[in-house]
Amino acid sequence: MIPEIWFARLRPLIGVAVLVGGWWMLHASRAVDPVLLPSPVETMAAFWKGITQGTLGADFWKTIVRTLLSFGIALVIAVPLGIVLGSSRALYESIEFAIDFFRSTPASAMFPLFLVIFGVGEKTKIAVAAFGAALVILFNVAYGVMGARKQRQLAARVMGAPRVRVLTDVTLLESMPQVFVGMRSGVSLALVIVIVAEMFIGSTDGLGQRVMNAQMIFDMPEMYAAIFAAGLLGYVMNLVFILAERRFVHWGGK
Amino acid sequence: MTETSRRWYPEGTHITVRGLCKKFGGATIYDNFDLDIPKGRIVSVFGPNGCGKSTLINMISGILPFDAGQILFEGKEASETRIGYVFQNYREAVFPWMRAIDNIRYPLQYLDIPKGERQTRLDRLVESFEVQFDLNRYPYEMSGGQQQLVSIMRALVVDPEVLFLDEPFSALDYEMVMFLRGRLQKVLRERSVTTVLVSHDLDEAVLLADEVLLLTKRPTRVAERLKFDVPRPRTVDTTVGEEFIRVKTQALDIFQREVRK
Numbered sequence: 001m002i003p004e005i006w007f008a009r010l011r012p013l014i015g016v017a018v019l020v021g022g023w024w025m026l027h028a029s030r031a032v033d034p035v036l037l038p039s040p041v042e043t044m045a046a047f048w049k050g051i052t053q054g055t056l057g058a059d060f061w062k063t064i065v066r067t068l069l070s071f072g073i074a075l076v077i078a079v080p081l082g083i084v085l086g087s088s089r090a091l092y093e094s095i096e097f098a099i100d101f102f103r104s105t106p107a108s109a110m111f112p113l114f115l116v117i118f119g120v121g122e123k124t125k126i127a128v129a130a131f132g133a134a135l136v137i138l139f140n141v142a143y144g145v146m147g148a149r150k151q152r153q154l155a156a157r158v159m160g161a162p163r164v165r166v167l168t169d170v171t172l173l174e175s176m177p178q179v180f181v182g183m184r185s186g187v188s189l190a191l192v193i194v195i196v197a198e199m200f201i202g203s204t205d206g207l208g209q210r211v212m213n214a215q216m217i218f219d220m221p222e223m224y225a226a227i228f229a230a231g232l233l234g235y236v237m238n239l240v241f242i243l244a245e246r247r248f249v250h251w252g253g254k
Numbered sequence: 255m256t257e258t259s260r261r262w263y264p265e266g267t268h269i270t271v272r273g274l275c276k277k278f279g280g281a282t283i284y285d286n287f288d289l290d291i292p293k294g295r296i297v298s299v300f301g302p303n304g305c306g307k308s309t310l311i312n313m314i315s316g317i318l319p320f321d322a323g324q325i326l327f328e329g330k331e332a333s334e335t336r337i338g339y340v341f342q343n344y345r346e347a348v349f350p351w352m353r354a355i356d357n358i359r360y361p362l363q364y365l366d367i368p369k370g371e372r373q374t375r376l377d378r379l380v381e382s383f384e385v386q387f388d389l390n391r392y393p394y395e396m397s398g399g400q401q402q403l404v405s406i407m408r409a410l411v412v413d414p415e416v417l418f419l420d421e422p423f424s425a426l427d428y429e430m431v432m433f434l435r436g437r438l439q440k441v442l443r444e445r446s447v448t449t450v451l452v453s454h455d456l457d458e459a460v461l462l463a464d465e466v467l468l469l470t471k472r473p474t475r476v477a478e479r480l481k482f483d484v485p486r487p488r489t490v491d492t493t494v495g496e497e498f499i500r501v502k503t504q505a506l507d508i509f510q511r512e513v514r515k
Contacts, residue, residue, distance in 0.1 A: 151346040154317050158339045159412070160364035169360075173351050251350035254394035 038221045046221035047228055056210065060229055063207040066122075066194045067237070070129035071187045078134040078186075079179070082141025086175070087167065092142060103139060107132030107193050111201065125197035132193050133186035140182025144175025177252050180245040187237050195230055207233070263329050268293035268416065268448040269314060274323035276306070276313060283309055285473040287323070294446040298459040300505065301469030301477070302513050307452045308342075310474075311418045314450070315339050327416060335416060336365075338409030338447075342421040344402040348393045354400075355389040358407045365412055379411050382444060383437050399430030406438060410447075417442070419451045423458065432490065435462065439487050456509070460502050461488055468505060470512045478508045 020040050026032050027039045038046075050056025085092050107128055114131070118124040148171045156166045198208025207230045214223035245252070263270050269291035276284040283306040291297055299307045312318035314325050316332030317339070327335040341347040348357050358379070362372040380389065383403070393401050402422060409417060423431040439462065442449055453459040459466055460482055468477040482501045484492055492498055 149346055151341060151343065152349060155339065155341065155347050158315055158317055158337055159361035159408075160336075170349070173349075251392065251394055254350065 035218070036220060038224065042221045043224040043228065047225035050222070050225050050229075055205075056225065056229060059205050059207050059210045059226070060233070062205045063191075063194060063198065063230070063233065066126055066198075066206065067129065067187065067191045067233075070126045070194065071133055071183075071190045073126070073130040074133035074137055074186055074190065075183070077130075078137035078182075079141055082138045082179075082182075083145055083167070083172070085138070086142035086145025087171075089146070092146065099135065099138065103135040107189070108196055111197070115201065120202045124201055125194060125203075128197060129190040129193040133190040136189055137179075137182040137186040140178050140185070141175065144178025144182070145171055147178065148174035176249045177245070180241065180249060184238060184241045187241065188234060191230075191234050191237065263326060264290065266292055268328060269450075270324075270326050271314065272324045274313065274325065275321045276309065277321055278309075282473045284313075284320070284323075287474065289467075289476060291448065291450060292465070293328075293448050295464040296442060296449040296451060296462055297465045297467055298451040298453055298463035299467045299469065300453060300456060300459040300509070301474070302471050302509070303454075305469045305471055305474045307454075307469065308420050310469075311420060311450055311452055315416075315418045336412050336414045338412065338414035338417040340402075340406050340409050340417070340419045340422045342424055344398065344405045344425070347405050348401055348408070350393050353390050353392055354396065354404045357393065357404055358389070358411050361408060361412045375411060375413070379407055379441075382441050383407060397430075399426050399434060402426060402430075403434060403437070406434070410441060410445075413445070414447060417447045417449045419449065421452055421454060424454065431458075436487065436489070438462075443486055456502060456505060457493060460498060460505060461492060466501070466505055468508050468512070471515060477512050478505075480505055 023037070023040050027034060027037050047056070051060075085095070110128055110131060111124070114124045114128045118127050152170045152174060153166050156170045161169060194206070195208035195211075197203070198206035199212045203209040207226055210226040211223055211230070214220070214226055267290045269289075271287060271289040271291075274284050274287040274289075276282075299310065301307055309318065313320045314332070315337050325332065348354075349360070352360065355376075359372070359376055362375065365372075367375075385403070385407075387396070387400055389404075393404065396404070402425075406419075406422065423434055426434070435458075451459070451462060453462075460480075463482055466480045466482060468480065469475070470477045480501055482497070484495065484497050
């Protein structure tokens with residue numbers, strides 16, 4: 001009984017083992033040039049060394065700060081707008097097309113425009129990432145508010161709640177699961193844009209710049225280590241949001 | 255029409271519906287519909303499927319707008335009246351983000367009464383319902399019947415002038431239904447609240463009512479109003495009594511006549 005439970009718990013690690021095993025075999029059999037594909041051990045060593053002795057930690061931190069800053073700006077702008085948009089069907093319908101068009105435009109296509117506006121530097125990276133994340137959050141908040149089931153709002157109305165209180169006490173809470181979907185997508189998108197911006201918009205730090213530099217000087221273990229760090233960052237951010245949602249929207253799915 | 259004539263209402267009548275019109279799409283549900291509902295009594299509404307039973311109480315309670323007509327509570331508008339409403343679907347009526355006790359407390363904040371009085375009212379209500387389970391739990395941790403009890407208590411905590419119940423027991427198992435009917439009758443008798451109950455179960459409609467309102471098919475009119483004056487509390491034993499069977503048989507006859515029309 002007990003071993004079976006343990007096997008079930010360890011099941012997610014099977015995929016990891018297969019991946020690392022396959023990687024190691026590709027490396028060991030020299031099917032791929034070892035210069036292009038260092039062994040998992042070399043990569044982890046580079047990661048560890050980068051964190052403990054090198055500048056990987058600093059780049060890691062820089063990317064986190066940029067991502068969270070742009071996410072924060074996006075949140076402050078998009079949540080109130082999303083609520084306003086979701087509360088009025090007429091307003092939503094009149095600007096849906098315009099927003100949907102911008103949302104469908106790849107944020108990376110906006111780099112040159114933002115460069116012109118904000119100049120080469122920190123502001124542009126954060127602005128583009130905030131722009132991309134804000135549109136995703138905006139839509140999800142608006143959908144959440146619009147799609148909130150009507151009965152609880154009616155219940156609050158009949159109990160004498162004024163319109164504003166129906167919104168704050170019922171509709172907003174009702175839309176929370178969708179808002180969290182928006183926040184998760186928003187933070188992932190912000191990370192993607194920040195990494196790309198670090199690669200191409202005159203950066204001296206950040207994980208994106210680190211990947212790019214390592215590639216240029218052909219330091220493959222270093223490059224894989226930086227990619228791994230970016231992946232880890234994305235995964236942890238998503239996890240944090242899932243845990244926050246489970247705690248805050250405790251009634252979700254019940 | 256002058257202000258005084260608009261505000262006039264017959265003695266002993268609580269709710270007056272005059273010239274009510276409502277269309278859904280192309281279908282006329284109500285056309286020039288009149289109705290008086292007496293004060294302090296329990297009226298149950300019964301009628302063919304789709305005749306607009308719920309529509310009627312939704313319009314009276316102010317949840318649903320109507321096309322024309324006038325609905326007054328002793329001469330007042332719905333917005334000036336303390337209304338309690340219990341939905342059929344309790345799962346989507348209680349607030350899952352609040353504990354049960356906070357759900358019940360919620361409407362009290364919109365009453366113009368001091369804080370201490372609010373707590374007194376809450377305590378008195380919990381006492382008169384003899385609640386046996388923990389009200390500090392969240393609705394999703396409770397059974398369906400317990401959730402509906404919370405929903406009923408939330409409607410009653412404000413001491414409503416009128417209570418509307420839209421098929422409140424139809425999604426619950428029989429044991430729970432009997433229990434809730436008992437508690438509800440007890441509290442309604444203590445407080446003599448004007449109550450309008452929509453039911454698709456004729457036994458229930460007769461059992462709980464002082465008066466059964468039978469409706470016709472669309473466009474809906476009042477087919478008949480049947481009095482049921484058996485003393486309370488009414489239990490399962492009431493349903494085998496002579497008077498119950500007489501009223502129920504009469505209601506069924508009228509219902510079948512209306513459905514065949």
